[in-house]
Amino acid sequence: xxxxxxxxxxxxxxxxxxxxxxxxxxxxxxVVMVFVAGAVLLFxxxxxxxxxxxxxxxxxxxxxxxxxxxxxIYAAWQEFDTLLLEEHIPETLWETVAGLSIALVLxxxxxxxxxxxxxxxxxxxxxxxxxxxxxxxxxxxxxxLVFGFGSGxxxxxxxxxxxxxxxxxxxxxxxxxDPELLSLLRAMGASSFQSWTKAxxxxxxxxxxxxxxxxxxxSVVGAIFGEYITAxxxxxxxxxxxxxxxxxxxxxxxxxxTAVLSLLLVVLVNLIERLALRWYYTTRRAGxxxxxxx
Amino acid sequence: xxxEPCIELISVSKTFRDGGREVRALENIxxxxxxxxxxxxxxxxxxxxxxxxxxxxxLTQPDSGEIRIDGRPIGSRTGQVGYMPQRDxxxxxxxxxxxxxxxxxxxxxxxxxxxxxxxxxxxLFGLEGFENAYPDTLSGGMRQRAALLRTFLTGRDVLLLDxxxxxxxxxxxxxxxxxxxxxxxxxxxxxxxxxxxxxxxVFLADRVLVFSARPGRITTVLPVDLPRPRQSIxxxxxxxxxxxxxxxxxxxxxxxxxxSG
Ligand SMILES: Nc1ncnc2c1ncn2[C@@H]1O[C@H](COP(=O)(O)OP(=O)(O)OP(=O)(O)O)[C@@H](O)[C@H]1O
Ligand SMILES: [Mg+2]
Numbered sequence: 420x421x422x423x424x425x426x427x428x429x430x431x432x433x434x435x436x437x438x439x440x441x442x443x444x445x446x447x448x449x450v451v452m453v454f455v456a457g458a459v460l461l462f463x464x465x466x467x468x469x470x471x472x473x474x475x476x477x478x479x480x481x482x483x484x485x486x487x488x489x490x491x492i493y494a495a496w497q498e499f500d501t502l503l504l505e506e507h508i509p510e511t512l513w514e515t516v517a518g519l520s521i522a523l524v525l526x527x528x529x530x531x532x533x534x535x536x537x538x539x540x541x542x543x544x545x546x547x548x549x550x551x552x553x554x555x556x557x558x559x560x561x562x563x564l565v566f567g568f569g570s571g572x573x574x575x576x577x578x579x580x581x582x583x584x585x586x587x588x589x590x591x592x593x594x595x596x597d598p599e600l601l602s603l604l605r606a607m608g609a610s611s612f613q614s615w616t617k618a619x620x621x622x623x624x625x626x627x628x629x630x631x632x633x634x635x636x637x638s639v640v641g642a643i644f645g646e647y648i649t650a651x652x653x654x655x656x657x658x659x660x661x662x663x664x665x666x667x668x669x670x671x672x673x674x675x676x677t678a679v680l681s682l683l684l685v686v687l688v689n690l691i692e693r694l695a696l697r698w699y700y701t702t703r704r705a706g707x708x709x710x711x712x713x
Numbered sequence: 714x715x716x717e718p719c720i721e722l723i724s725v726s727k728t729f730r731d732g733g734r735e736v737r738a739l740e741n742i743x744x745x746x747x748x749x750x751x752x753x754x755x756x757x758x759x760x761x762x763x764x765x766x767x768x769x770x771x772l773t774q775p776d777s778g779e780i781r782i783d784g785r786p787i788g789s790r791t792g793q794v795g796y797m798p799q800r801d802x803x804x805x806x807x808x809x810x811x812x813x814x815x816x817x818x819x820x821x822x823x824x825x826x827x828x829x830x831x832x833x834x835x836x837l838f839g840l841e842g843f844e845n846a847y848p849d850t851l852s853g854g855m856r857q858r859a860a861l862l863r864t865f866l867t868g869r870d871v872l873l874l875d876x877x878x879x880x881x882x883x884x885x886x887x888x889x890x891x892x893x894x895x896x897x898x899x900x901x902x903x904x905x906x907x908x909x910x911x912x913x914x915v916f917l918a919d920r921v922l923v924f925s926a927r928p929g930r931i932t933t934v935l936p937v938d939l940p941r942p943r944q945s946i947x948x949x950x951x952x953x954x955x956x957x958x959x960x961x962x963x964x965x966x967x968x969x970x971x972x973s974g
Binding site: 608 | 767770771772791792793796798800802804805806807815816818819820847849867
């Protein structure tokens, strides 16, 4: 009690009046949230009904066909788990990891080249942007039509999806190094190669990892997209077959597996980042715990 | 006393041109320091003190005049002197130990012996037990000491220290001044030391150079004949007070000259 009184007496005279304000704010916030939640719910309910009606009109599907229960999805998993685990998931994972690795090397290399020479920057930068503005999908389809069914073209699609954020972020990181620090290194007699390896590259690492995180998020989707167009194995194939045979529960299963794989990949990247950039997370952001799992 | 100067500037001038504006930063600087001498440099902000250091390190080239180290003109070579800039600029991704061996590393010397040498010096620099800490976890005073150790470990005979204690509180500053004198006497280095603090300038130096406001010129050279070692000298010592008064007068005169000129 005594303690409470001392804190109250430390407040200005208008404190009793002010102390009601947080309550009002909370009440206001609650009302707004109820409205927002209601609107979102309404939107999805109406949208779902609309979808259902349209689907029924075309295919004579029941509601349960379009929205399987978790139990049905689990049943689908039990039915297909060996097929998925032994055939489709390994294929998709292989394409994803291979593509992401190539994108990593390519992205860092391009960033280094653009950082190294202004002329290369002028040539490469517009090309990179254009490579992302022409619909990646069109390009991906072309790649697969030209190079065929193997996993090679799918890996190329993953690279196409992933190298851009890595390049852009790494480049920004390289450009952001402290000019005074670079002067100091030069004053100490460092060659330009030494200032690159000892200052610019390590300074770019946090940005590089942000890029890699975005790339990892896209990578699984890239692989599945490639497989969806045409392939013999992989989650994309599984998804396509499910749709074409109206096995909606299997399709949901594929989507779920995709989400889990993407999440695992991002978590892996974050783990590596935490280990590699211990200096960044123990000091620069004292108290801040970094990106967590996202 | 009669040794050859290990660092020598002969009528060095430097003018910056950016856009159409010309900034005359330094004009006809003549300066020579004997091996083992402690020279402090004081002057108003913008009088070209940091520019002087950039010239001696070889980062910028003078418009006219010559800079010699151990009798040889430096030309555009860098890495001849140890340099500690106004900001400590420790590498945040390196531990203290790996930060301080940067000099030997850049010289291509093996890291093992460099680390051993650095470890042996950590207690003297008050960094014992912190060799594996990252710079951002250290206090301001410790960071300065780490930056100083890095500068010492470059192994150069001439050290340029640009306001190393500028951002510290009065007590820490006092403590580090005494400690620097200790270290300097032990290692027999030649030190050029920039400061804004009159007391610091007198307390540390064999000679104080007073710079005028733009264009930077050396207006006064004040020899400090206080006996050494000075670590235990009283702040209220009459000699110290007299020299400080003299230095303040010289500073005011230098500013006045620039205003009327
Ligand atoms: N690279 C540059 N380009 C143009 N002008 C410059 C450059 N470097 C320094 N100057 C100018 O030269 C003058 C001297 O600068 P300098 O940094 O040497 O001053 P200083 O004596 O170190 O000042 P302070 O005590 O505030 O550190 C300033 O007017 C500054 O604007
Ligand atoms: Mg300066």
